[in-house]
Amino acid sequence: QVQLVESGGGLVQAGGSLRLSCAASGLTFSLYNMGWFRQAPGKEREFVAAISWSGGRTYYADSVKGRFTISRDNAKNTVYLQMNSLKVEDTAVYYCAADRSYGRFTLTSTYDYWGQGTQVTVSS
Secondary structure (H helix, E strand, O other): EEEEEEEEEEEEOOOEEEEEEEEEEOOOOHHOOEEEEEEEEOOEEEEEEEEEEOOOEEEEEOOOOOOOOEEOOOOOOEEEEEEEOOHHHHOOOOOOOOEOOOOOOOOOHHOOEEEOOOOEEEEE
């Protein structure tokens, strides 16, 4: 049974930082590309960042480039999202996802498994 469990969300002031973690189990983690998405109330789920199975390639949405950093530790079956210089508009539920098909990393349909999400709230 595959499980992706996010943690690290919370309430932070604008300009602050948070580090999200996503612990994976029930799959061969090192074979999966991993992604982070977010969904704000009333909006569609949107791509935030992705990392290749080896960690050698990373991709970011323009809205977070230069502020967020995705990384992974295959020995710990965990992917991270370091979020700096947070803005009010970053407020959303953040989800991690796993992709074995190596498809288009910005598309939600590419991903095989999803976590339950963790809330990030940025106050002004």
